Amino acid sequence: MASWGRVIRANHFxxxxxxxxxxxxxxxxxxxxRPGLAVGLRRSYGDTNLNPDGRIIDMTSLDRVxxxxxxxxxxxxxxxxxLSQALQILVPAGWFLPTTPGTRFVTLGGAVANDVHxxxxxxxxxxxxxxxxxxxxxxxxxxxxxxxxxxxxHATVGGLGLTGVIAWVEFQAVRxxxxxxxxxxxxxARVEDYFDIAAERKHSFEHTMAWVDCxxxxxxxxxxxxxAANWYAYGDVAPHRELPSKTVPLxxxxxxxxxxxxxxxxxxxHELKSMRSGPYRSHYEPxxxxxxxxxxxxxxxxxxxxxxxxxxxxxxxxxxGVAELLKAIATSGQGSPLxxxxxFGPREAVGMLSFPMEGTTLALDFRNRGESTLRLMADLDRIxxxxxxxxxxxxxxRIPPEMFQAGFPKWQDFRAYVDPGLSSAFWRRVSG
Numbered sequence: 001m002a003s004w005g006r007v008i009r010a011n012h013f014x015x016x017x018x019x020x021x022x023x024x025x026x027x028x029x030x031x032x033x034r035p036g037l038a039v040g041l042r043r044s045y046g047d048t049n050l051n052p053d054g055r056i057i058d059m060t061s062l063d064r065v066x067x068x069x070x071x072x073x074x075x076x077x078x079x080x081x082x083l084s085q086a087l088q089i090l091v092p093a094g095w096f097l098p099t100t101p102g103t104r105f106v107t108l109g110g111a112v113a114n115d116v117h118x119x120x121x122x123x124x125x126x127x128x129x130x131x132x133x134x135x136x137x138x139x140x141x142x143x144x145x146x147x148x149x150x151x152x153x154h155a156t157v158g159g160l161g162l163t164g165v166i167a168w169v170e171f172q173a174v175r176x177x178x179x180x181x182x183x184x185x186x187x188x189a190r191v192e193d194y195f196d197i198a199a200e201r202k203h204s205f206e207h208t209m210a211w212v213d214c215x216x217x218x219x220x221x222x223x224x225x226x227x228a229a230n231w232y233a234y235g236d237v238a239p240h241r242e243l244p245s246k247t248v249p250l251x252x253x254x255x256x257x258x259x260x261x262x263x264x265x266x267x268x269x270h271e272l273k274s275m276r277s278g279p280y281r282s283h284y285e286p287x288x289x290x291x292x293x294x295x296x297x298x299x300x301x302x303x304x305x306x307x308x309x310x311x312x313x314x315x316x317x318x319x320x321g322v323a324e325l326l327k328a329i330a331t332s333g334q335g336s337p338l339x340x341x342x343x344f345g346p347r348e349a350v351g352m353l354s355f356p357m358e359g360t361t362l363a364l365d366f367r368n369r370g371e372s373t374l375r376l377m378a379d380l381d382r383i384x385x386x387x388x389x390x391x392x393x394x395x396x397x398r399i400p401p402e403m404f405q406a407g408f409p410k411w412q413d414f415r416a417y418v419d420p421g422l423s424s425a426f427w428r429r430v431s432g
Contacts, residue, residue: 301365324383
């Protein structure tokens with residue numbers, strides 16, 4: 001079993017329950033000496049969803065909708081239901097997910113456990129903000145139904161699957177007038193311009209994000225395209241096509257993504273998007289889920305896999321800090337073809353270990369080049385730490401314990417809610 005980044009691979013003992021009443025039997029066999037972990041579609045990039053040489057409960061067959069009220073938009077479903085499956089039901093009824101990450105191939109349980117965010121964080125907060133109730137199974141205390149205001153609930157949201165096994169989730173969907181978005185792209189010549197444009201766009205658009213070219217420095221440092229969108233007021237409510245239209249059948253050769261090809265790709269992309277900047281209309285799928293149309297796209301990074309690096313810096317340090325990060329990346333020659341900037345709003349996080357905080361988040365992919373890539377990310381760590389930022393556990397595969405602990409000051413309080421029969425490679429690494 002491997003993480004989505006495919007750098008970390010390990011053997012596991014995997015249980016695949018088909019019905020919810022089978023979970024108790026699997027949990028009874030777990031303990032502090034023999035811990036397990038529930039997982040979904042395994043789109044986390046690092047080791048939060050791995051338990052090497054230990055037990056894994058694959059929840060993906062527990063994907064039934066328990067109840068859906070078409071009038072109120074409240075859905076209750078088993079934790080293994082994917083966001084993609086939920087949308088097939090929500091969209092034709094005129095509803096949508098309250099917030100969604102950049103892939104629809106995430107389970108409800110995973111969305112809660114990682115308290116995922118989306119392009120509308122400044123308007124809606126994280127997925128956890130929409131959760132009304134959930135059922136949690138623990139190895140040391142049976143089943144509990146918990147909701148906002150309960151301390152265990154706030155540990156579970158963003159709790160990386162460590163507080164218990166989520167059996168089902170009830171959340172509040174949002175009304176949408178159609179399945180299309182009125183969008184516009186705006187080119188900016190350097191990263192400092194991004195902050196001014198984003199500050200203006202967030203007041204008039206629900207969804208915002210920017211692609212940045214992190215392969216060039218100097219006067220073009222952080223040039224990019226900011227995309228913003230609102231729901232189109234008229235039109236049909238057609239859901240997405242469930243299966244990707246393209247696939248990557250084999251690992252790309254390791255040399256495919258090198259300094260020259262990434263720089264060329266970024267340059268061409270910037271020029272093409274700049275020429276086409278302006279308003280356009282789009283179905284939600286290509287705008288919100290641009291990579292989901294390609295199955296196994298992670299193979300493009302070659303057999304050694306890749307690292308994802310995502311940080312968030314507070315408003316006071318974001319302008320200078322993001323520029324420093326981009327300078328370090330451009331100097332290293334390890335620029336990413338998928339670099340995204342996004343502003344988080346001031347809404348208080350729901351979970352103790354929720355990643356978003358007010359500020360600017362930068363997400364990047366780095367092909368695994370061994371020690372040189374690890375050194376680059378260590379350099380980025382120092383910039384993030386100096387800027388009082390933090391890293392995203394769902395995207396990380398090598399964060400040092402001190403970096404995690406400094407970024408998430410409530411981690412010691414969180415420990416009290418960890419189920420003694422559950423663990424992960426990530427938690428053992430960062431909690432000491």
